[in-house]
Amino acid sequence: MAAVDLTTHPGHLARRLQQAHYLLWNTMVSEEITSPQFAVLNALVAEPGLDQRTVGERVGLDRSTIAEVISRLGRRGLLDKVRDPQDGRRFLLRLTDEGLRTHRKLTVRTARMNQVFLAPLSAEEQSLFFELIRRVADAAEGLRNPAEPAAAPR
Amino acid sequence: MAAVDLTTHPGHLARRLQQAHYLLWNTMVSEEITSPQFAVLNALVAEPGLDQRTVGERVGLDRSTIAEVISRLGRRGLLDKVRDPQDGRRFLLRLTDEGLRTHRKLTVRTARMNQVFLAPLSAEEQSLFFELIRRVADAAEGLRNPAEPAAAPR
DNA sequence: GCAAATTAATCAGGGCACTGAGTATTTCAG
DNA sequence: CTGAAATACTCAGTGCCCTGATTAATTTGC
Numbered sequence: 001m002a003a004v005d006l007t008t009h010p011g012h013l014a015r016r017l018q019q020a021h022y023l024l025w026n027t028m029v030s031e032e033i034t035s036p037q038f039a040v041l042n043a044l045v046a047e048p049g050l051d052q053r054t055v056g057e058r059v060g061l062d063r064s065t066i067a068e069v070i071s072r073l074g075r076r077g078l079l080d081k082v083r084d085p086q087d088g089r090r091f092l093l094r095l096t097d098e099g100l101r102t103h104r105k106l107t108v109r110t111a112r113m114n115q116v117f118l119a120p121l122s123a124e125e126q127s128l129f130f131e132l133i134r135r136v137a138d139a140a141e142g143l144r145n146p147a148e149p150a151a152a153p154r
Numbered sequence: 155m156a157a158v159d160l161t162t163h164p165g166h167l168a169r170r171l172q173q174a175h176y177l178l179w180n181t182m183v184s185e186e187i188t189s190p191q192f193a194v195l196n197a198l199v200a201e202p203g204l205d206q207r208t209v210g211e212r213v214g215l216d217r218s219t220i221a222e223v224i225s226r227l228g229r230r231g232l233l234d235k236v237r238d239p240q241d242g243r244r245f246l247l248r249l250t251d252e253g254l255r256t257h258r259k260l261t262v263r264t265a266r267m268n269q270v271f272l273a274p275l276s277a278e279e280q281s282l283f284f285e286l287i288r289r290v291a292d293a294a295e296g297l298r299n300p301a302e303p304a305a306a307p308r
Numbered sequence: 309g310c311a312a313a314t315t316a317a318t319c320a321g322g323g324c325a326c327t328g329a330g331t332a333t334t335t336c337a338g
Numbered sequence: 339c340t341g342a343a344a345t346a347c348t349c350a351g352t353g354c355c356c357t358g359a360t361t362a363a364t365t366t367g368c
Contacts, residue, residue, distance in 0.1 A: 002199060004196055004264070006213070007284070008268075008284060009268060010171075010268060010271055010283070010284075011179060011189045011268075011271075012189070013284065013288065013291065014171040014172040015172055015190070017171070017172075017290060019291075019355075020290070020291045020294030020295055021168050022165075023294065023356085024294050026357095035166070036323090036324065036325095042157050042160065043157075046157035053345085059166075061324085061325080062325070062326065063347070064325075064326070064347095064348085064349085065324060065326080067347070067349095068323080068324075072323080087333080088334080088346095089347070090345095090347085091346085107156065116297075117290065118290065121286060130164075132283045132286070134167065136271065136274055138274075139273070139274040141170075143178065180327095188353070190353090191353095215354085216355070218318085218319085219355055219356075222354075223354080226353080238316095241363075243364065244315095245316085245317080
């Protein structure tokens with residue numbers, strides 16, 4: 001009787017959206033490489049030689065998760081990991097040729113998948129979809145890193 | 155050079171949205187009970203005595219995941235699991251008093267959290283947010299269960 | 309009535325996501 | 339220059355999420 005309607009719960013919707021995406025990715029893009037793994041490859045195409053922590057920041061993965069993802073990509077021979085000679089704490093990451101090839105191949109398939117995924121929305125609705133989700137996610141992330149920009153202390 | 159902009163990738167946005175939600179849930183609702191666990195409690199408030207598979211269907215969890223979630227809720231003493239006397243394959247699920255209390259408590263907190271989470275959007279934007287996500291998720295789910303309704307065979 | 313198909317649940321295995329604790333290296337303060 | 343703080347990474351532990359294989363019970367077809 002006191003039960004709630006989950007279809008008005010953003011968390012529940014977000015989970016369902018992600019599940020739906022996961023399934024489509026699996027059938028249309030790759031069964032080997034996951035979406036987060038592709039995000040890492042993509043970050044290293046944009047900025048080769050990044051360290052692990054920074055890659056994680058770029059794609060939104062925490063220190064533990066990025067370590068696992070990178071170790072899997074390393075095992076598959078898609079990237080190399082070398083100690084930074086300037087700073088012995090860091091590992092510098094760089095895609096192998098195989099990693100670059102994989103990224104190229106998946107980029108094409110991902111574009112196709114995104115079209116199918118977003119097909120139920122018109123072009124304007126798609127921009128709105130992106131914007132609304134981004135605003136909510138950004139705001140929620142902001143709640144964690146309490147103030148740092150703006151508002152100079154007097 | 156061939157790198158892609160992830161902010162226009164629905165999968166990436168969906169993941170970030172869910173992470174943001176996870177974090178807020180943890181701080182504003184509960185560190186013990188997760189959002190999927192709450193969804194299960196809620197389903198059993200609405201329909202006491204459901205079997206495991208059906209609960210999973212209601213909240214969007216597959217057979218393996220729902221088994222884990224239910225076993226955790228059982229360990230915490232929030233629900234009971236009894237063999238269906240009518241059908242020996244099934245387990246019938248029912249909340250304990252403790253489970254009902256927990257559901258009541260979390261319902262209030264969840265409502266508060268949803269307000270904070272959606273605060274960056276106006277009321278109209280919130281409805282749009284729900285509708286767009288729901289349409290995309292529903293369509294993607296539809297791609298898995300190929301046709302069954304409508305289109306009567308001749 | 310009984311073998312075959314179906315269904316509910318479990319188990320093994322891989323991957324994502326977070327926290328808290330621990331190690332090694334670098335930077336900073338005095 | 340040296341002890342303390344910060345930083346990059348690793349490890350252990352918990353939970354969600356999926357697939358494929360297995361087990362037990364029920365339903366269906368002949």
